Amino acid sequence: MLCERCKKQQATVHLTEIIHNEKRERHLCEDCAREEGVALKAQINLHDVLSGMLEAHEAAGEEAGLTCPDCGMTYGEFRSQGRLGCPHDYEMFAEPLHEVLEKVHGGTEHLGKMPKRAGADQREQRELMQLRRDLQDAVQREAYEEAARLRDLIQEKESGG
Amino acid sequence: MNLEQIITSPSPWLKPGGPHGDIVLSTRVRLARNAAGRPFLARMDPDQQQEFEQFLKEAVGKATHPDALMWFDLQDLSEIDRQCLLERHLVSREHAAAEGPRGVAVSPDQHVAIMTNEEDHLRLQVYAAGLQLENTWTEADGLDDRIEAHVTYAFSPKLGYLTACPTNVGTGMRASVMLHLPALVLTRQIEKVFNAVARMRLAVRGIYGEGTQAVGDIYQISNQASLGRSEQDILDNLAAVIPQIIDYEQQARHVLVGESPAALDDRLYRSWALLNHARIISSEETLTLLSAVRLGVHLGRIDGVEIGAVNELFLMTRRGHIQRIRGAELGESERDQARADYIRQRLASNG
Numbered sequence: 001m002l003c004e005r006c007k008k009q010q011a012t013v014h015l016t017e018i019i020h021n022e023k024r025e026r027h028l029c030e031d032c033a034r035e036e037g038v039a040l041k042a043q044i045n046l047h048d049v050l051s052g053m054l055e056a057h058e059a060a061g062e063e064a065g066l067t068c069p070d071c072g073m074t075y076g077e078f079r080s081q082g083r084l085g086c087p088h089d090y091e092m093f094a095e096p097l098h099e100v101l102e103k104v105h106g107g108t109e110h111l112g113k114m115p116k117r118a119g120a121d122q123r124e125q126r127e128l129m130q131l132r133r134d135l136q137d138a139v140q141r142e143a144y145e146e147a148a149r150l151r152d153l154i155q156e157k158e159s160g161g
Numbered sequence: 162m163n164l165e166q167i168i169t170s171p172s173p174w175l176k177p178g179g180p181h182g183d184i185v186l187s188t189r190v191r192l193a194r195n196a197a198g199r200p201f202l203a204r205m206d207p208d209q210q211q212e213f214e215q216f217l218k219e220a221v222g223k224a225t226h227p228d229a230l231m232w233f234d235l236q237d238l239s240e241i242d243r244q245c246l247l248e249r250h251l252v253s254r255e256h257a258a259a260e261g262p263r264g265v266a267v268s269p270d271q272h273v274a275i276m277t278n279e280e281d282h283l284r285l286q287v288y289a290a291g292l293q294l295e296n297t298w299t300e301a302d303g304l305d306d307r308i309e310a311h312v313t314y315a316f317s318p319k320l321g322y323l324t325a326c327p328t329n330v331g332t333g334m335r336a337s338v339m340l341h342l343p344a345l346v347l348t349r350q351i352e353k354v355f356n357a358v359a360r361m362r363l364a365v366r367g368i369y370g371e372g373t374q375a376v377g378d379i380y381q382i383s384n385q386a387s388l389g390r391s392e393q394d395i396l397d398n399l400a401a402v403i404p405q406i407i408d409y410e411q412q413a414r415h416v417l418v419g420e421s422p423a424a425l426d427d428r429l430y431r432s433w434a435l436l437n438h439a440r441i442i443s444s445e446e447t448l449t450l451l452s453a454v455r456l457g458v459h460l461g462r463i464d465g466v467e468i469g470a471v472n473e474l475f476l477m478t479r480r481g482h483i484q485r486i487r488g489a490e491l492g493e494s495e496r497d498q499a500r501a502d503y504i505r506q507r508l509a510s511n512g
């Protein structure tokens with residue numbers, strides 16, 4: 001949910017206000033909440049913790065400019081929004097994210113469940129995303145034969161795992 | 162089965178009789194999953210999201226029995242209906258408020274809910290009454306396996322299941338236990354619980370998740386870390402901590418009864434009287450009073466009401482449900498009247 005005040009950042013502060021006997025719910029991002037003088041005590045949640053860490057993590061200018069070729073997300077955008085754009089971002093932003101993950105989770109290595117099917121490896125996953133972008137492009141150009149071919153290819157890859 | 166039936170039937174997480182049901186309302190396991198080779202939601206345009214919603218619906222449909230789930234397209238639902246699903250914990254606050262193609266699949270008994278196109282592509286949730294960490298996980302795990310046969314998940318051997326927010330990466334699991342801790346609040350011991358829990362990398366939240374205040378003395382305790390430990394580790398950690406909190410709450414209840422039974426009864430019966438006779442009542446006041454009555458019933462000090470009815474009122478008196486029951490959009494003051502009427506009727510019919 002976006003902040004109802006700036007309509008740019010994720011709303012992480014959810015308030016109930018009572019004004020003239022009418023109750024009103026408000027959903028603000030941390031910045032707007034602070035500007036409106038809302039006390040943030042007892043409103044702490046994971047995303048606040050995360051954005052706090054992201055702010056504390058003084059990424060160099062070059063890190064903020066890191067851009068994912070697949071989804072176009074920059075590390076700077078991620079820092080302000082708190083959400084990644086695609087799975088490949090984890091590789092693209094691996095270095096600055098490492099410290100964040102360490103702080104949030106206290107660990108950086110997956111020790112849990114693995115998908116039963118081998119699953120597509122990272123390279124194949126990116127290939128799929130590229131194919132899907134090509135498909136969209138083909139549809140926009142009204143290149144329907146190409147689109148049909150791409151669609152079949154995507155379906156084949158997706159169901160084949 | 163339609164939305165009407167869902168909204169008028171009891172939620173599994175409020176059914177009495179679960180393990181440690183006097184203190185633990187429910188257990189939930191949530192798994193966040195994303196499909197490989199697709200952007201996360203923030204980077205999808207509405208057309209892509211529409212096509213993908215269809216894909217997810219088909220994939221989940223193939224993975225489950227045809228009668229196992231009912232689908233709701235959140236775009237088709239009124240704000241009140243979305244609010245009701247939120248109050249039932251079938252969708253998240255974000256999912257209820259978002260825009261664009263998105264849905265939720267709910268099992269007829271409401272103990273399974275699968276959100277599609279939430280912050281993550283898929284959010285699988287399994288609920289059980291009382292404290293049932295292992296069972297709940299086993300069921301969520303099995304559901305996940307069946308869906309995985311039809312959706313290739315975004316997964317990295319190093320980081321696990323890849324999620325839109327790095328706070329969920331790894332297992333993608335959030336296991337949470339909802340507890341009713343009125344005696345710890347009354348005896349002012351609750352802060353100690355928070356401090357102890359924080360040291361165990363667990364998070365405490367109010368009844369409606371992130372950023373919500375604890376009303377009605379109801380707290381959700383869940384794992385904070387999802388990476389760097391296995392699902393079993395996460396469950397074991399909770400399984401070690403929760404019984405201590407239960408024990409602590411039980412001790413506080415004994416203290417309340419032992420030290421000043423008259424003062425306790427006064428408090429419980431004043432709450433009971435207000436619920437039975439109020440003509441205008443806010444949702445917050447309702448939860449506060451219900452909390453005291455629930456404590457009174459479990460301590461055997463208030464009789465003449467089934468615990469199931471008390472639990473049910475925790476849900477049916479919420480903003481969305483009270484409007485759904487009345488079948489109309491109501492303003493704040495109309496709601497407060499409708500709520501008081503509903504509570505009186507419900508308690509009277511329970512004898």
